[in-house]
């Protein structure tokens with residue numbers, strides 16, 4: 083097979099030679115070959131009439147394949163801390179007694195889905211509907227369309243009978259997809275202590291969930307994992323969305339090169355129609371900068387840290403920030419990098435009183451090594467606080483404006499904080515949704531019940547500190563800056579301890595080793611929490627989908643405000659943190675984003691699950707140009723309710739469109755790192 087680059091190449095065009103893209107033009111450029119980026123690129127390239135280029139900063143990962151495909155999730159023999167991890171750190175956090183918290187992110191094809199803890203957990207209908215209401219787009223971002231999109235990406239397999247002999251796992255196969263790209267199942271090995279956790283958490287007030295994947299995501303259950311049960315390997319965006327398409331000549335992937343800037347035609351900027359024309363990229367700070375063009379769109383899928391940073395480097399951010407860094411303003415968009423929310427967690431740890439534990443090292447037996455610490459419990463406010471929960475909610479409501487005023491952010495962002503606080507208080511806290519997740523873990527010979535804050539009221543930011551794209555951005559999640567977060571998290575750890583000490587789990591543990599008996603008063607818990615907690619690896623909201631006047635970065639069509647053809651499609655776009663692990667929603671976002679793009683290309687209006695598609699007002703050739711009649715900033719898209727062709731369709735109004743188409747209990751000193 084001849085490649086567009088002229089050489090004989092047996093496979094899809096996968097190169098690490100920057101010259102192969104230099105000076106070329108593609109219809110679509112996807113920045114970042116991570117979870118969302120590969121999903122989008124794969125779906126777009128199902129249309130043979132378009133050319134798609136992916137630029138990934140990390141390597142392909144094929145050179146160390148076992149590292150990615152052998153999960154070993156409970157041992158966390160993963161790539162965190164290696165060359166496959168960006169190895170970000172927060173700035174010192176006052177809420178963590180001045181500590182800097184590590185923020186790993188995947189830097190390899192597959193992105194963080196290549197290095198993460200495998201939990202596949204959906205958020206609730208209520209959270210997705212709340213998000214959709216904020217952008218008045220229930221048909222696109224509400225539960226029905228998100229569920230359809232999440233199912234589209236999925237190949238579900240029930241648990242094995244061996245596993246069901248040990249642990250009760252109710253499931254409803256109709257809540258899952260069967261013809262998608264990512265295997266979703268349960269590991270081949272489990273242990274009686276897992277069932278004991280489920281029973282103890284239920285005994286302590288959080289009943290077992292019968293079907294957490296169907297919009298009622300609260301309760302106690304053994305979560306699914308991204309695991310291929312035919313060989314017990316990790317199923318992630320590279321194996322699901324790239325590897326199978328070896329001979330797709332319109333899909334081109336460049337690895338080992340970081341996109342340093344998006345390039346624009348600003349001739350029509352006054353009418354809000356800045357046009358992305360391509361990107362610059364380089365292998366390192368000392369490499370020569372190269373350019374590649376996009377004739378239709380540039381799509382940012384760099385993840386929750388890199389996407390806002392790249393927008394800022396490219397001149398789309400708060401004008402005040404850019405002025406201080408000597409970066410020309412392309413679009414004054416104050417929300418870029420604000421609204422940051424993250425899950426914060428650690429665990430109460432015991433020595434085991436059980437010989438039948440997950441092994442403390444890899445055994446070499448794939449089925450045994452597939453065990454994932456995925457028993458979890460989403461606990462609501464009433465279970466945590468009893469009657470006091472209503473007082474807590476009233477307090478948050480009463481203190482909302484002073485909390486917002488106390489935050490440092492541009493004024494439109496503060497207006498957005500009011501909106502997202504209201505959503506949290508009215509839609510989430512006052513519901514069965516869990517603001518705390520408990521996670522059961524057996525790793526390295528210890529037993530742990532972790533607690534993780536799911537709906538933080540603290541707000542943070544990710545802002546570049548220099549115009550050098552190879553410098554780390556300033557990551558400030560503002561951990562525990564809102565005192566209610568500490569109140570909820572403290573209650574979560576107290577409950578974690580109670581669950582471990584409640585029968586039947588109490589039969590599987592002996593001495594509590596951390597925090598131990600010296601911690602029992604609120605003040606002692608708070609000190610321990612500040613000295614111990616870290617990220618649960620779910621930062622989001624840094625390119626929030628909100629109205630522009632609320633500090634939004636993308637509109638309901640994932641388009642960056644002020645631009646005609648620049649989208650962000652990744653985990654940075656949810657406007658509120660979700661009570662779930664982030665992958666499931668991110669695959670949903672990516673599937674919907676690809677549908678939107680193909681719809682717009684075909685001149686139709688994307689209507690999600692809200693109805694059938696209709697012809698849009700744009701011409702069928704919607705290549706950006708200053709005369710095109712397609713979208714204006716913040717306006718509805720001229721795209722269309724699309725569908726992707728391909729193997730993974732799931733029946734829905736959208737798909738009838740005419741053109742169819744760990745926990746690594748790496749216990750370090752007193753600390754523990756939870757991988758989830």
Ligand SMILES: Cc1cc2nc3c(=O)[nH]c(=O)nc-3n(C[C@H](O)[C@H](O)[C@H](O)COP(=O)(O)OP(=O)(O)OC[C@H]3O[C@@H](n4cnc5c(N)ncnc54)[C@H](O)[C@@H]3O)c2cc1C
Nearest residue numbers: 114116117118139193194198199201341385653663665758
């Ligand atoms: C250690 C860890 C454990 C986790 N555990 C779980 C879990 O068990 N379950 C779960 O649901 N979620 C988990 N997560 C979170 C989940 O993996 C992420 O939320 C998800 O992968 C985000 O997808 P994304 O597409 O937004 O970003 P990513 O998957 O991180 O992909 C972004 C990609 O873009 C590339 N990139 C960035 N900037 C540039 C640039 N300028 N130029 C070129 N390339 C660029 C990156 O190298 C990366 O490959 C975990 C995350 C981590 C780090």
